[in-house]
Amino acid sequence: MAESDVTMDKIVSLAKRRGFVFPGSEIYGGLGSTYDYGPLGAELKSNIKRAWWNYFIHRRDDMVGIDGGILLSPKVWEASGHVKNFKDALVECKKCHHRFRPDKLKDPSKCPDCGGEFTEARLFSGMFKTVIGPIEEEGITTYLRPETAQVIFADYKNILSSTARKIPFGVGQMGKAFRNEVTTGNFIFRTLEFEQMEIEYFISPDDDWQKIFEEWVDYIHGFMDVIGLERKKLLDHEIPDADRAFYSRRTIDMEYEFPFGQDELWAIAYRTDYDLSRHQEYSGVNMEYLDDRTGKKYIPHVIEPTFGVDRTVLAILSTAYSEEGDRTVLKLKPSVAPYKAAIFPLLSNKPDLVNLARKIYGDLKKSFYVAWDDRGNIGKRYYAQDEIGTPYCITVDFDSLEKSDVTVRDRDTMKQERVKIDKLAEYLEHALQENGSR
Numbered sequence: 001m002a003e004s005d006v007t008m009d010k011i012v013s014l015a016k017r018r019g020f021v022f023p024g025s026e027i028y029g030g031l032g033s034t035y036d037y038g039p040l041g042a043e044l045k046s047n048i049k050r051a052w053w054n055y056f057i058h059r060r061d062d063m064v065g066i067d068g069g070i071l072l073s074p075k076v077w078e079a080s081g082h083v084k085n086f087k088d089a090l091v092e093c094k095k096c097h098h099r100f101r102p103d104k105l106k107d108p109s110k111c112p113d114c115g116g117e118f119t120e121a122r123l124f125s126g127m128f129k130t131v132i133g134p135i136e137e138e139g140i141t142t143y144l145r146p147e148t149a150q151v152i153f154a155d156y157k158n159i160l161s162s163t164a165r166k167i168p169f170g171v172g173q174m175g176k177a178f179r180n181e182v183t184t185g186n187f188i189f190r191t192l193e194f195e196q197m198e199i200e201y202f203i204s205p206d207d208d209w210q211k212i213f214e215e216w217v218d219y220i221h222g223f224m225d226v227i228g229l230e231r232k233k234l235l236d237h238e239i240p241d242a243d244r245a246f247y248s249r250r251t252i253d254m255e256y257e258f259p260f261g262q263d264e265l266w267a268i269a270y271r272t273d274y275d276l277s278r279h280q281e282y283s284g285v286n287m288e289y290l291d292d293r294t295g296k297k298y299i300p301h302v303i304e305p306t307f308g309v310d311r312t313v314l315a316i317l318s319t320a321y322s323e324e325g326d327r328t329v330l331k332l333k334p335s336v337a338p339y340k341a342a343i344f345p346l347l348s349n350k351p352d353l354v355n356l357a358r359k360i361y362g363d364l365k366k367s368f369y370v371a372w373d374d375r376g377n378i379g380k381r382y383y384a385q386d387e388i389g390t391p392y393c394i395t396v397d398f399d400s401l402e403k404s405d406v407t408v409r410d411r412d413t414m415k416q417e418r419v420k421i422d423k424l425a426e427y428l429e430h431a432l433q434e435n436g437s438r
Contacts (some may be wrong), residue, residue, distance in 0.1 A: 006321050008187060011187065011314070012322060014317075015317065018388050019041065019061045020037070021035050021187070022037075032188070033185070033192050034192055040283060044313060044316070044337075045313055048309060048336055051223075052197050052223070052307065053065065053174070055223055055226055056197075056305075059247070060082050062168060062351075064169070064170075064171055065173060066152065066155060069151060071130070071142060076151075076279075078408045079278045079283070080278060082127060089101060089123060090121060091120070091223045092213065095111065096111060098113050100112075100113075125178045128144040128178045129142075144177075147198070148177055148196045149200060150275070152198075153275045159420065167202050169201075172197070174195065175196065176195055177195070178192060179192065188313060190311070190344035197307040198306045199304065200302045201303045202302055203302070204298060204300065209249075213268070213270055213303055217252065220266060227335065227336050228316060228319065228320065228333030233319070235254075235256075236253075237252065239251040239253060239263075246273035246292075248272075251267065251269045252267065252269075258318055261388060263361050265308065265312065266305070266308065268305070268306070268309055274303075275298065287300075317330070328387045329385050329386045329387065329414055330387060334435040339370060340369055340392070340432060341364065341393065342381070342394065343370060343371070344357065344373055344374060344378060344381055346397040359397065360406070364425060367425055367429070381393070382409065393414075394407070394409075399418075404422070405419060406421060406424065408424075
């Protein structure tokens with residue numbers, strides 16, 4: 001099918017029908033811009049995060065990971081500038097009273113919902129407030145974190161002393177963040193609650209930051225191949241001076257072609273020493289690093305690659321979605337596919353077939369996450385597994401009882417071959433390795 005035939009409606013429909021993503025609180029009418037990941041979505045999301053952790057943390061000698069908290073001291077957000085600066089302009093339609101960010105409007109003079117006129121723009125905070133303590137009036141007011149990066153800076157000294165790392169080195173983490181967005185939409189692309197995977201890479205102010213920056217850009221591009229995104233759909237958008245955050249010397253938004261158009265998927269920024277300097281100022285803790293290479297003391301600078309997990313899920317679903325005749329196929333990279341294989345008895349009312357298929361299922365499940373399916377006819381089972389992206393289907397038939405082999409069907413080519421039962425695990429291992437899954 002043509003790429004233009006992949007629509008958001010098709011992605012949203014498949015996601016709900018097959019248990020990838022559900023609307024949040026749907027039985028109560030829903031809660032705008034909130035979503036839950038169903039059984040298959042949870043697996044897809046987990047596989048993406050596992051691949052990210054392996055690629056950016058485990059495969060590199062200059063990286064470590066942490067798991068920071070959602071609730072931080074409110075002083076963290078004062079030091080970072082979020083309390084003062086994390087605000088966006090907001091306009092309200094005088095007729096329907098819907099609110100919008102002016103920078104997201106195609107026509108800033110007219111409401112897209114009813115054609116009414118807007119009020120003058122005013123600022124609103126994107127931070128979610130919460131209170132720590134049993135009595136609200138006496139509690140400490142803080143915020144749900146709007147990004148995951150700041151906990152890395154707050155923990156920087158502890159990470160340094162406990163790991164004996166030398167600059168340059170990086171710290172990665174993944175986790176939830178929360179933003180009180182007014183302009184949401186496009187399914188899971190922009191939501192109130194989302195998940196990030198972020199890195200702060202610490203360097204010396206004397207290092208060639210442009211060279212290190214470009215190395216990171218190339219390395220990030222390589223992650224696309226790991227999870228099955230297409231490089232031809234990625235555009236590195238260099239943010240001009242006037243549009244960058246004031247503390248950034250360089251920022252690239254890595255934009256991807258979604259069914260609704262091109263928009264930011266990931267990003268990378270050179271934040272200089274802004275963050276650690278601010279935390280040194282507000283906390284009174286010395287953030288200087290003694291570089292044993294040069295004998296100099298300095299506050300490290302940082303390069304920050306950042307990734308949206310939910311946007312990555314959407315990019316993968318829209319890239320993998322395909323319609324071929326009367327079947328819908330998710331051509332997921334095996335590394336991120338929820339199931340690596342599905343096991344069928346040819347007929348569900350034949351005990352000998354079911355028993356052998358169950359044994360194969362149990363044996364393979366020790367090494368792979370596999371599905372069991374004995375519903376309906378074999379053709380429908382194939383098509384159902386195609387639609388959820390399962391790379392291989394294994395069918396136990398009457399020949400299996402006599403010859404100790406099974407039929408293995410490839411999702412993308414639909415070709416079938418007979419494989420000995422005692423060689424199945426080895427076959428899958430090799431097939432998945434060839435496709436970059438293991």
